[in-house]
Amino acid sequence: MFAVLEDAVRTCFRCADRRDRAGLAQLRDVIYWMEREDSRGLFSFGSVCETLELDAVSLRQKLYRLCNFGPDATRIGFSARRAGMVGRLVGDSGELQPTA
Numbered sequence: 001m002f003a004v005l006e007d008a009v010r011t012c013f014r015c016a017d018r019r020d021r022a023g024l025a026q027l028r029d030v031i032y033w034m035e036r037e038d039s040r041g042l043f044s045f046g047s048v049c050e051t052l053e054l055d056a057v058s059l060r061q062k063l064y065r066l067c068n069f070g071p072d073a074t075r076i077g078f079s080a081r082r083a084g085m086v087g088r089l090v091g092d093s094g095e096l097q098p099t100a
Contacts, residue, residue, distance in 0.1 A: 001051045004043050008033065009063065016067035034060050 008030045015027040034045045034056075041047060049056035 001043075001048050005048050005052065005054075008045075012063050012067045034063070 011026050011030045015023040015030075018024060018027070036044060036046075038044060038046075045060075046056050049059060
């Protein structure tokens with residue numbers, strides 16, 4: 001379980017500033033994995049965090065902030081709608097925003 005999460009975090013940091021198709025595709029895959037609501041799968045983000053006793057929402061927010069996803073998530077190829085969802089988690093100032 002830890003190896004799955006470690007790979008996702010490493011991919012976020014490795015690909016955060018990349019502009020090539022492969023790097024952006026890897027980054028989008030990781031973010032989609034973290035955003036999926038379905039936590040029934042053995043290796044889903046929610047399941048991995050639960051097993052490792054981590055707060056999934058907090059971890060997701062911190063990764064978004066550290067990798068500069070914030071309101072400019074369209075730069076990694078997200079639609080304006082998805083970029084807005086990411087942007088709401090990390091405000092314009094880069095500070096984490098509370099979630100409902």
